[in-house]
Amino acid sequence: MTLTAPTTYKSLTEEAAIELAKTIQAFDHKAQLTCREIGDGNLNYVFQIEEAATGKRLIIKQALPYAKVIGESWPLTLKRATIEANVLKKHGEFVPSLVPAVHATDEALAITVMEDLSHLEIAREGLINGRQFPRLSQDIGEYLAQTLFHTSDYGLHPFEKKRLAAEFSNPELCKITEDLIFTDPFFDVDTNDYEPQLQAAAEAIWNDRKLQLEVAKLKKSFLTEAEALLHGDLHTGSIFAGPAETKVIDPEFGFYGPIGFDVGLFLANLIFQTITREGEERQEIVAHIEKTWEVFASSFTELWQTQSVESFKETEGYLEYVLGKVLADAVGFAGCELIRRTIGLAHVKDLDSIEDNDKRISFKKQALQSGRELILKREQTASIKDLVEILKEARI
Structure with missing residues (x-):
C-alpha cells in the first residue's frame, strides 16, 4: 500500500504519526491511539503507535535527511527508505518469518509502516x-x-x-x-x-x-x-x-x-x-x-x-x-x-x-x-x- 502524502518532505511529529496511522486504516477511526518515538539510531525516526483498548501496535519509520552523529552538514538521500521497504518485501518473499511485514510506504515522506517487534x-x-x-x-x-x-x-x-x-x-x-x-x-x-x-x-x-x-x-x-x-x-x-x-x-x-x-x-x-x-x-x-x-x-x-x-x-x-x-x-x-x-x-x-x-x-x-x-x-x-x-x- 502506498500512502497519499505531501509532495515535499516534512519531519513527522508524534501527533502526525497518529494521524498517518489512521489514514491507512490500521486501526478503527474511533480508536484511542498513543505514540512515542523509540528510535535510538543515527539515521531515522521510529514511532510506535499503540491502541489503548487492544494493545495493538505498529511502527512508522521515517528516514532523516542527514546523519544525527554529524548533523545537517552530512546530507543523506531519502531514497534509502524506499530501498529499505523494497528489500524487506523482496527478502520477505523467501523468508517471510524472518523479516517484519511492510504495511504501507510513502516515498515523498520517506516513510515505511511496518510490523511492531517490541516483544523481541x-x-x-x-x-x-x-x-x-x-x-x-x-x-x-x-x-x-x-x-x-x-x-x-x-x-x-x-x-x-x-x-x-x-x-x-x-x-x-x-x-x-x-x-x-x-x-x-x-x-x-x-x-x-x-x-x-x-x-x-x-x-x-x-x-x-x-x-x-x-x-x-x-x-x-x-x-x-x-x-x-x-x-x-x-x-x-x-x-x-x-x-x-x-x-x-x-x-x-x-x-x-x-x-x-x-x-x-x-x-x-x-x-x-x-x-x-x-x-x-x-x-x-x-x-x-x-x-x-x-x-x-x-x-x-x-x-x-x-x-x-x-x-x-x-x-x-x-x-x-x-x-x-x-x-x-x-x-x-x-x-x-x-x-x-x-x-x-x-x-x-x-x-x-x-x-x-x-x-x-x-x-x-x-x-x-x-x-x-x-x-x-x-x-x-x-x-x-x-x-x-x-x-x-x-x-x-
Missing part, C-alpha cells in the same frame, strides 16, 4: 546482557542462504537479476560503506575516532602496506561484484531476537554486492562477543559463529541442487569453489568490520560500554589484531573452524 529484543543489547538466543544462528544462516541464493544468478534468470540490480542501485549509502569500512580506518583521517591509548595500534594499521593491499582487494570486490541483493548492514543491532523468533530489520544499505559481505558483517559482530567473553560464555558465541556458516552452507547447497538455474551446477567442484570464495570473502569483510568498529567513526556498544578502561583498551587491541589476521589469512581459511582458530591465536 535487539540482539546486540541482549548478547551484551548475557541473554541467550538459541535460534539466532540457525535463523540468520537460513536468512542468508535464502535471500542471497534467490536474488543471485544462481537462482534467477539473468534478465531478472540485472533488472533487480538496477532497481536496488544505492550509490549514496554504498559510498558511506566504502568510506567507513574500507577506506577511512586504514588511513589517518579526521573521521576516525579512538582512545589515545590506541594511537600506536592505529598507526600500525595505517603503515601496514601488506594489510592495505588486501583491504584494497576487498574494497574492489565490494565495488564491482554484484552477486546478490544484500542487506548491506547486517550487524546484531539490525536484528530483533527472542527465545524462539528472529527478525532482520533496517536494510536501508541494501544493494547488489558480493555474497560474502552480509555473511562477514554478521560474523564480525558475533566476534566482538567472543572478545569480551571467557570460558563457556565465549564458547556459546563460537558455537553461533560455527552454526551460522554451517546452516548457510547447507541451505545454500540444497538450493543449488534443487533450484539452481546455473548451467554449470553439475560441474564437479564448482559449488565448492563458490562456497569457498564466499567464506574467504566473509572472513576478509569481517576483518574490515572489526577494525572500522574499533578505530573508525561508528563503534559498537559491545566494546564502548565497558567501563574498565584497561580492559576496554585490551579488548579493542584484540579486535584490531583479530581484524588484521582475518584479512591477511582469509584465502587460507578453508573452513569455519579455521576462522575460529585465527580468533584464538589473536587473543591477547
Whole structure:
C-alpha cells in the first residue's frame, strides 16, 4: 500500500504519526491511539503507535535527511527508505518469518509502516546482557542462504537479476560503506575516532602496506561484484531476537554486492562477543559463529541442487569453489568490520560500554589484531573452524 502524502518532505511529529496511522486504516477511526518515538539510531525516526483498548501496535519509520552523529552538514538521500521497504518485501518473499511485514510506504515522506517487534529484543543489547538466543544462528544462516541464493544468478534468470540490480542501485549509502569500512580506518583521517591509548595500534594499521593491499582487494570486490541483493548492514543491532523468533530489520544499505559481505558483517559482530567473553560464555558465541556458516552452507547447497538455474551446477567442484570464495570473502569483510568498529567513526556498544578502561583498551587491541589476521589469512581459511582458530591465536 502506498500512502497519499505531501509532495515535499516534512519531519513527522508524534501527533502526525497518529494521524498517518489512521489514514491507512490500521486501526478503527474511533480508536484511542498513543505514540512515542523509540528510535535510538543515527539515521531515522521510529514511532510506535499503540491502541489503548487492544494493545495493538505498529511502527512508522521515517528516514532523516542527514546523519544525527554529524548533523545537517552530512546530507543523506531519502531514497534509502524506499530501498529499505523494497528489500524487506523482496527478502520477505523467501523468508517471510524472518523479516517484519511492510504495511504501507510513502516515498515523498520517506516513510515505511511496518510490523511492531517490541516483544523481541535487539540482539546486540541482549548478547551484551548475557541473554541467550538459541535460534539466532540457525535463523540468520537460513536468512542468508535464502535471500542471497534467490536474488543471485544462481537462482534467477539473468534478465531478472540485472533488472533487480538496477532497481536496488544505492550509490549514496554504498559510498558511506566504502568510506567507513574500507577506506577511512586504514588511513589517518579526521573521521576516525579512538582512545589515545590506541594511537600506536592505529598507526600500525595505517603503515601496514601488506594489510592495505588486501583491504584494497576487498574494497574492489565490494565495488564491482554484484552477486546478490544484500542487506548491506547486517550487524546484531539490525536484528530483533527472542527465545524462539528472529527478525532482520533496517536494510536501508541494501544493494547488489558480493555474497560474502552480509555473511562477514554478521560474523564480525558475533566476534566482538567472543572478545569480551571467557570460558563457556565465549564458547556459546563460537558455537553461533560455527552454526551460522554451517546452516548457510547447507541451505545454500540444497538450493543449488534443487533450484539452481546455473548451467554449470553439475560441474564437479564448482559449488565448492563458490562456497569457498564466499567464506574467504566473509572472513576478509569481517576483518574490515572489526577494525572500522574499533578505530573508525561508528563503534559498537559491545566494546564502548565497558567501563574498565584497561580492559576496554585490551579488548579493542584484540579486535584490531583479530581484524588484521582475518584479512591477511582469509584465502587460507578453508573452513569455519579455521576462522575460529585465527580468533584464538589473536587473543591477547
